[in-house]
Amino acid sequence: MSARDPSAAPPGAEDPDGGAAAGTGDLNFVMRARRASLDALTERGFQAFGYSFVRTHTAHECAALIGEGEEGPDVAVAGRIVSWRGHGKTVFAHLGDPSGRIQLYFRKDTLGDALFGAIQHFDLGDVIGVRGPLFRTRTGEVTVRVETVELLAKALRPLPFGKEEVVDGKTVRHSAFADSEMRSRQRYADLAVHAEVRALFVARSAMIRAIRAFLDGRGYLEVETPVLQPLYGGALARPFVTHHNALDMPLFLRIADELYLKRLVVGGLERVYEIGHDFRNEGVDRTHNPEFTMLEFYQAYADYVDMMGVVEALVAAAAAAVRGALGESDPRDGAAAYDDALQEGGFPRIEWVPALSAALGVPDVLDLSDAALRAAAGKAGVASVATLSRPKLLDELFQAHVEAAIERPTFVVDYPIEISPLAKPKRGNPALTERFELFARGRELANAFSELNDPIDQRQRFEAQARLKAAGDEEAVMVDEDYLRALEYGMPPTGGVGIGLDRLFMYLAGIQHIRDAILFPTMRPE
């Protein structure tokens, strides 16, 4: 609630007296009219905020119920008033519920003077319940001939409904609620007036449910690990810092689940997964929200080749769920869930070093001197090449030359060891690691490796990171002694995968902005 928006306060909040007329001086004229309607109803003895309503059918079920007939049985439906057309002694309105909308027909001679008088004080957005028989109007629309009506929640603030018309079978909306910032801030209003936004988040939920079912079906155990961590790790990112008062110690919000999940594999939970939020204290843009939903899963006795197969099947299951939820008939533009390649699996696999070497036109990019890498990075438009470390230069070059060009789902395999501090060295080539990332449309969708389970090697990698941190790299991680202790007890060879679910959903559903994939994205206060 904003201090700068007095009208956002509850009735009487800024006026201790709280009378019906008090505290309304700052409200705009529309809201004053709503309060007047509420008062008028209350004076007539109408309950404006009901307690319950027994709905017998949804709007969608009503259409099925009447079939091809002209008359149908009595129904009780409930929802928001989304349109209202008064005609003197009759009113046509539409009621919106989760299944769709249904027309209501109010007649003065059916309702009686008192009830018909009362509904003159109904407004768009009010939540009502009505009962009456179904019929078809002369234009054929399924309609409830309302015999009784209850007001279940008076809308004291106008919802930004646009007007809808159907042109050639498609819904065209006029004067819709279009301010993307307001739609994100007031997601409740966005959802209330946009059925397609509700459908999108239903699809997101379906995708996550499908992923859980997929992993559960393969014997993975869903677990929960700490969000508040004394040391952060498992990724390279700047953390959020907080403080525990009673323990008088700093705590970090996790940037990854990885190190705790692998502790569980040490303990004999051989297949685990977690779906939860990670937090990274970095910039906000079209593809980054400070908190985001991460899936990580680990499988003992598997390597990265095994995990590629799991990822293909998991992405196929997620795509099927999104497609099922959004419907087959009218796919969103650019929604990859409708791409057959996702169902067929067998994503192409390209090797990191040869791919970059070919892009640069050199025999082996790893043989290039730092100076040559710097020159190539500068040519590719990478900023501040003079200060970047060798691993960083490699990473930047790969992003610029290879990642950005990948359109179809593709596995990139065998990353240089310098940019993969938690991955096992590649069999037969210790300069590389057994790691893959899945890319599509220039974006990373998954990151995975044969997990490093040699505690001596892992300690050396941590210490290299610690040196970077001492040299001023804010993203480098600290040595996690407890994690090393766990590895010293022995961790079976393990394949691990991380998938950002917001981005996977964006990819599958054809969403361009991460803000549109998250119900309540992080925003500045109003």
Next chain:
RNA sequence: GACCCGGUAGCUCAGUCGGUAGAGCAGCGGCCUUUUAAGCCGUAGGUCGUGGGUUCGAUCCCCACCCGGGUCACCA
């Protein structure tokens, strides 16, 4: 962080080469018993993002700031 664009009524927008602003929808009043972007008549509604400056006068010009969008950078 840099550059570009924007912030006007509840919503969607127009406009003012500087003279304190308009439309559609929503609202309010009236008419209308099968309408569906309902219609007709009437009416009300705005500190033109905030603060300075120039000016007789600023929503408009200038400066700063706030907020948002886009591009780039940062962020694997």
